[in-house]
Amino acid sequence: MPRAGRKLVRNPPRLLTFSVQYAIANDSLPSRQRFRSWARAALLTDAQVTLRVVGGREARALNRDFRGKDHATNVLTFAYADIEPLSGDIVLCAPVIARQAREQRKPIEAHYAHLVVHGMLHLQGYDHENKNDARVMETLEAEIVAKLGYADPYEVR
Numbered sequence: 001m002p003r004a005g006r007k008l009v010r011n012p013p014r015l016l017t018f019s020v021q022y023a024i025a026n027d028s029l030p031s032r033q034r035f036r037s038w039a040r041a042a043l044l045t046d047a048q049v050t051l052r053v054v055g056g057r058e059a060r061a062l063n064r065d066f067r068g069k070d071h072a073t074n075v076l077t078f079a080y081a082d083i084e085p086l087s088g089d090i091v092l093c094a095p096v097i098a099r100q101a102r103e104q105r106k107p108i109e110a111h112y113a114h115l116v117v118h119g120m121l122h123l124q125g126y127d128h129e130n131k132n133d134a135r136v137m138e139t140l141e142a143e144i145v146a147k148l149g150y151a152d153p154y155e156v157r
Helices: 032-041 056-067 094-103 108-123 131-147
Strands: 016-022 047-054 075-080 086-093
Touching: 016 032, 032 047, 032 108, 047 056, 047 108, 056 075, 056 086, 056 094, 075 108, 086 094, 086 108, 094 108, 108 131
Parallel strands: 016 047, 047 086
Antiparallel strands: 075 086
């Protein structure tokens, strides 16, 4: 697990095998290329990642079955095997993300970018279960999102 104060260090380019699955039809969803660019921005190690965009029913079932929480959530991350290349899935719930973006008065694209970065950091061992870990992870997220040209996702509006 990453330690407090760890900086996002850019090493040589990392290999990213990345696929996107759209389980719902929605014209406002980001393109595969956008999702890939956001994931690459948070990449610290070689990785094989599948990103799946789902509706509320699938997100709720996954959250219930794997986390014991009976509601749809914005992002779920599943990391597989603690070996390189890193392997995992990120699941994004489009209706929850759209609702949160409206409620938070932020562009939906910025919210998607933030949640992809958030999921990628989870895959790489970052967490926010306690205040210190949350501070480290949120700082990295804000740095990465800023480099992508978006506002700090934790800034209160």
